[in-house]
Structure formats: structure tokens, C-alpha cells
Amino acid sequence: MRLSTRGHYGLLAMFDLAEHYGAGPIPLKMVAERQNISDNYLEQLIAVLRKAGLVRSVRGSQGGYILAREPGSITVGEIIRAMEGPIAPVECVSEVEPTECDQADSCITRLVWTRVRDKLVEVMDSISLGDMLRDAERLSVSRKA
Amino acid sequence: MRLSTRGHYGLLAMFDLAEHYGAGPIPLKMVAERQNISDNYLEQLIAVLRKAGLVRSVRGSQGGYILAREPGSITVGEIIRAMEGPIAPVECVSEVEPTECDQADSCITRLVWTRVRDKLVEVMDSISLGDMLRDAERLSVSRKA
DNA sequence: AAATATCTTAGCATTCCGCTCGGATTTTGT
DNA sequence: ACAAAATCCGAGCGGAATGCTAAGATATTT
Numbered sequence: 001m002r003l004s005t006r007g008h009y010g011l012l013a014m015f016d017l018a019e020h021y022g023a024g025p026i027p028l029k030m031v032a033e034r035q036n037i038s039d040n041y042l043e044q045l046i047a048v049l050r051k052a053g054l055v056r057s058v059r060g061s062q063g064g065y066i067l068a069r070e071p072g073s074i075t076v077g078e079i080i081r082a083m084e085g086p087i088a089p090v091e092c093v094s095e096v097e098p099t100e101c102d103q104a105d106s107c108i109t110r111l112v113w114t115r116v117r118d119k120l121v122e123v124m125d126s127i128s129l130g131d132m133l134r135d136a137e138r139l140s141v142s143r144k145a
Numbered sequence: 146m147r148l149s150t151r152g153h154y155g156l157l158a159m160f161d162l163a164e165h166y167g168a169g170p171i172p173l174k175m176v177a178e179r180q181n182i183s184d185n186y187l188e189q190l191i192a193v194l195r196k197a198g199l200v201r202s203v204r205g206s207q208g209g210y211i212l213a214r215e216p217g218s219i220t221v222g223e224i225i226r227a228m229e230g231p232i233a234p235v236e237c238v239s240e241v242e243p244t245e246c247d248q249a250d251s252c253i254t255r256l257v258w259t260r261v262r263d264k265l266v267e268v269m270d271s272i273s274l275g276d277m278l279r280d281a282e283r284l285s286v287s288r289k290a
Numbered sequence: 291a292a293a294t295a296t297c298t299t300a301g302c303a304t305t306c307c308g309c310t311c312g313g314a315t316t317t318t319g320t
Numbered sequence: 321a322c323a324a325a326a327t328c329c330g331a332g333c334g335g336a337a338t339g340c341t342a343a344g345a346t347a348t349t350t
Binding site for chain 1: 292293294295296297298
Binding site: 001002003007008011012015076080084087088089090091106108109111112113115116119120122123124127132135136139140143 | 146147148152153156157160221225229232233234235236251253254256257258260261264265267268269272277280281284285288
């Protein structure tokens with residue numbers, strides 16, 4: 001029941017961009033350094049996020065990456081789907097195009113996995129990068145106190 | 146965000162044993178046949194469930210496997226933990242012995258994964274094999290109607 | 291033209307997955 | 321005693337995915 005590092009790193013990178021939202025394009029090297037990820041590897045991962053329409057890129061000197069939308073409108077669920085594909089504990093309850101097995105209609109375990117999937121979707125889609133920024137704010141305030 | 150077939154098959158096998166609970170030891174070949182799993186492979190998987198104390202085995206002719214406890218007291222969460230290890234979307238929020246990263250206390254994504262983990266645990270620990278038997282009963286009744 | 295970035299593709303070592311297979315051991319029934 | 325039916329145990333293995341590294345092509349700014 002693990003995420004690969006793709007989803008893990010993807011969210012880290014997106015949150016980093018959210019923290020610098022409004023400051024123009026952020027070079028990937030900065031993100032990689034701050035989040036402690038190989039920048040060569042992150043380059044490949046951010047390409048996926050770009051193709052999914054979650055970030056915009058600016059090429060050339062002074063270039064970098066910017067969130068495609070404001071942090072409040074980008075959810076963890078979107079990011080994870082982009083990085084790891086449809087959310088589903090097992091293939092037969094995938095959000096899109098589940099490959100049905102022959103006893104799908106009498107399969108009780110399928111009901112279980114559907115409930116698990118629904119909970120996953122519910123929590124991931126309910127958290128936005130904006131929410132995470134607020135959490136960070138609260139956390140840093142309580143730290144200073 | 147996928148389970149391996151280990152967890153998938155593990156639950157199928159345990160549910161099969163639950164359906165025949167009280168009928169004495171069930172040979173693994175029967176389970177494998179009904180659930181359409183390679184019996185050689187299932188043999189390895191059931192060994193894990195046995196070592197976790199979820200099933201008892203009876204060797205020799207007329208032998209087989211029996212749930213170690215009644216279906217109502219065995220949860221999906223227990224089975225998945227046995228087959229796949231501690232429930233956690235990322236390692237740093239593992240239920241047991243999380244390997245902390247150096248910025249663990251200021252990591253916002255960690256808060257997200259903790260919430261995801263908690264939801265997973267909540268739903269998996271709330272469903273027992275007994276619950277699944279009731280679901281199967283309801284489903285077969287509504288099918289006949 | 292130089293510097294700074296993104297973009298794209300190839301490759302690669304390691305690990306995990308999902309098995310197969312062979313045989314040892316235990317128990318029951320004839 | 322013997323055969324049959326089962327669990328037990330470990331070795332091995334092909335294929336796929338993971339998590340990178342590396343090298344260069346392209347675009348943009350200064």
C-alpha cells in the first residue's frame with residue numbers, strides 16, 4: 001500500500017512551487033535542492049506534471065516552473081493521479097476503465113476495495129496546496145511562540 | 146497506490162476460509178481453485194498468514210487450513226498488514242518504526258500522508274470477515290429476488 | 291556569444307513480483 | 321505396512337518497474 005517516490009516527490013515539488021507562487025518562474029534546481037531530490041530525476045517527474053497541465057514552464061535563462069493555477073485550486077488527488085495513475089488499491093476498482101474479472105458482480109472483496117478507494121479519493125481530493133500553505137503558516141507561527 | 150497481488154489474494158483466501166468456517170480444515174487446493182489462484186503460489190502466501198497467527202493448519206490427509214479465530218474478529222487491516230507490511234502511503238508515516246527524515250517536524254507533505262494513512266487504517270480495521278459474510282448473504286438474497 | 295534553463299531520450303543497476311518446481315514431512319485410511 | 325493426501329520449505333527465474341545517471345538538443349536572456 002505504498003506510493004512510489006514519484007508521487008512523493010511530485011507533491012514535494014508542487015508544494016515548493018506553491019510556497020513561491022507569485023514570485024515568477026522557479027528554476028527546478030532550486031526546488032530539487034530545497035527538497036533534497038536529484039535534479040536530473042526531478043526533471044523527468046516535472047515533465048509529467050507539465051503534460052498533465054498542473055505546471056507551466058518558462059524556458060531559457062531566468063526561466064523555471066510556475067503552478068498552472070492558484071494553489072487553492074490544485075488538490076493532492078490531482079497531483080497523485082498525474083504521477084501514479086488512477087487511484088485504486090486493486091485494478092478492478094480503478095477510477096477509470098477497470099478491467100472486470102468474470103465474477104465481478106459477486107465478488108465481495110471488490111466491495112471492500114471500492115470502499116478503500118472511495119476513502120482515498122475523498123481525503124486526497126479534499127486537500128489543496130492552499131490548505132497545505134495554511135498548515136505551514138500555522139506550524140511556523142506555533143514554532144516561533 | 147496499488148496493493149500487490151499478495152494482499153489481494155490474501156483477502157480472497159481468507160474470505161474463502163471464512164465462507165467455510167466450521168466445516169473443518171479446508172485444503173488449499175480447493176481455495177485456490179475457487180478463487181482462481183495458482184495453488185503453488187497460494188501455498189507461499191498462506192504460510193505468511195499462518196506465521197501471522199491468522200490461520201491454523203492441519204497437516205496430513207484430510208488436513209487443510211482453518212481460520213485461527215472467528216470471522217467476526219478478523220479484520221481486513223490485519224490481513225493486509227500480514228501480507229504487505231505496515232499500512233503507510235510513504236515510509237515516513239509507517240505505523241511502526243517510521244524512518245524519520247531530517248525535516249520531519251516541518252514537513253507539510255508528511256501531514257498529508259498521515260491523514261491518508263489514518264483513513265486507510267480506519268476503513269480497513271473497520272471491516273471484518275464477518276461483515277463480508279453478511280454482505281455476501283445480502284447480495285445473494287437480492288440476486289434471487 | 292555566453293550563460294541559464296528547459297526538454298528529450300537512452301541506458302542501467304537493483305529490486306520486487308508472481309510465479310514454477312522439486313522434494314521433504316506429517317497424517318489418515320486401507 | 322503402505323499408499324494417498326495434504327502441509328511445509330527453499331531454490332530459482334523471467335519480466336517488469338523503480339530510481340536513477342548521463343548526454344545532448346533547444347530555447348531565452350543578458
